[in-house]
Amino acid sequence: MDAQVLDKLFDVIASRKGGDANSSYTAKLFSKGTEKITQKVGEEAVETVIAALAKENKDVVAESADLLYHLLVLWADKGVAPAEIWEELARREGVSGIDEKNSRPKE
Secondary structure, eight states: OOTHHHHHHHHHHHHTTTSOTTTOHHHHHHHHOHHHHHHHHHHHHHHHHHHHHTTOHHHHHHHHHHHHHHHHHHHHHHTOOHHHHHHHHHHHTTSOHHHHHHTSOOO
16 A cells, blocks of 8 residues: 555545435535535544543554545645655655745745
8 A cells, every 4th residue: 555545546536425324424615615614624633632641652643544535625625636746745845844945936
């Protein structure tokens, strides 16, 4: 198993957009809109943090999988392809995190 599993999962998730909300949890999330999807991403992020603080690796694994799933749903909802994320990560490779952050436009 490798990172390609995320690309495959994204394809399945994207195929559920506009699907039957009564037979697919993913379609149900899409039907509830971006606000609900972002809420779920936030909830899963917090649950991942709590699992990490509890120091149970099996829980960190499970919560991280939930977080990644919901993040992929958000990407599909917003029309962001995983390749865009991979390209951004590749662009940052070898660049100091401090330098990368400083290169961003100031708000």
